[in-house]
Amino acid sequence: MLLTDKTAVISGAASARGIGRATARLFAEQGARVAILDLDATAAKGAAAELGPDHIGIGCDVGDLTNCRQAAEQAIAAFGKIDILINNAGISQPLKVMDIAPENWQLVVDVNLTGVLYLSQAFIPHMRTRKQGSIACMSSVSAQRGGGIFGGPHYSAAKAGVLGLAKAMARELGPDGIRVNSVTPGLIQTDITGGKLTSEMKADIIKGIPLNRLGDAKDVANIYLFLASDLSAYVTGAVIDVNGGMLIH
Numbered sequence: 275m276l277l278t279d280k281t282a283v284i285s286g287a288a289s290a291r292g293i294g295r296a297t298a299r300l301f302a303e304q305g306a307r308v309a310i311l312d313l314d315a316t317a318a319k320g321a322a323a324e325l326g327p328d329h330i331g332i333g334c335d336v337g338d339l340t341n342c343r344q345a346a347e348q349a350i351a352a353f354g355k356i357d358i359l360i361n362n363a364g365i366s367q368p369l370k371v372m373d374i375a376p377e378n379w380q381l382v383v384d385v386n387l388t389g390v391l392y393l394s395q396a397f398i399p400h401m402r403t404r405k406q407g408s409i410a411c412m413s414s415v416s417a418q419r420g421g422g423i424f425g426g427p428h429y430s431a432a433k434a435g436v437l438g439l440a441k442a443m444a445r446e447l448g449p450d451g452i453r454v455n456s457v458t459p460g461l462i463q464t465d466i467t468g469g470k471l472t473s474e475m476k477a478d479i480i481k482g483i484p485l486n487r488l489g490d491a492k493d494v495a496n497i498y499l500f501l502a503s504d505l506s507a508y509v510t511g512a513v514i515d516v517n518g519g520m521l522i523h
């Protein structure tokens with residue numbers, strides 16, 4: 275087992291078919307105690323209960339700093355220490371550039387980018403005290419190729435911001451023993467698309483994927499596991515593509 279005696283916090287981990295939920299299951303299988311954070315507090319608690327009695331669910335809007343601080347206090351109090359933070363929460367909106375209203379921009383940036391900063395800020399002092407920690411941040415292939423799959427330009431911008439933020443945090447926090455890395459998935463079959471992705475759109479996308487299939491939540495969870503575990507002890511500031519070859523660069 276790769277995460278024996280480790281504790282992990284995963285944001286956006288309540289939705290049934292989501293990447294965060296698959297990651298929570300995998301981390302628990304690998305020996306970690308997991309705190310599931312999600313906007314939907316009831317679903318977070320339900321998801322944690324499904325994993326077993328050692329795990330907890332906490333309601334948290336990652337775009338709200340006070341909320342993030344409260345969630346961090348709760349998680350640290352429950353587990354005594356936090357080794358791993360997975361900044362996974364995110365939302366997407368399929369809008370064209372001229373259709374992005376100020377409130378669309380604000381919400382997508384708040385959750386996808388500001389949320390990474392706020393939740394990291396909530397745990398960094400604790401990790402600094404312990405001189406250890408692994409933080410993994412969710413970006414997207416959309417940041418690298420300028421969208422064109424599902425999310426709009428505001429989503430691409432927010433996810434590109436995550437890459438800069440994570441690299442800068444890696445540089446600043448390395449001397450404190452804290453590693454920070456990012457993942458850039460291609461199209462993963464979850465409910466984030468809210469049923470708006472038709473089978474024709476999927477077939478079209480698969481034509482551009484050398485591995486000839488869309489991704490599964492577990493494909494990304496496996497990379498989060500690598501980044502969370504000591505297998506990646508000498509990896510920081512890295513960006514790992516999980517896209518089946520959709521973008522090779």
Ligand SMILES: NC(=O)c1ccc[n+]([C@@H]2O[C@H](COP(=O)([O-])OP(=O)(O)OC[C@H]3O[C@@H](n4cnc5c(N)ncnc54)[C@H](O)[C@@H]3O)[C@@H](O)[C@H]2O)c1
Pocket residue numbers: 285286287288289290291292293294311312313314334335336337362363364365366385389412413414415458459460461462463464465466
């Ligand atoms: N599915 C894909 O193709 C794909 C590709 C690249 C990146 N991503 C990213 O992966 C992450 C997970 O997405 P998913 O596909 O599993 O979608 P999902 O909708 O299944 O999961 C997202 C979760 O985040 C939660 N959430 C939303 N807003 C939140 C907030 N303000 N605070 C806390 N939690 C919040 C939701 O309740 C949900 O449980 C997102 O950041 C997404 O942008 C997904």
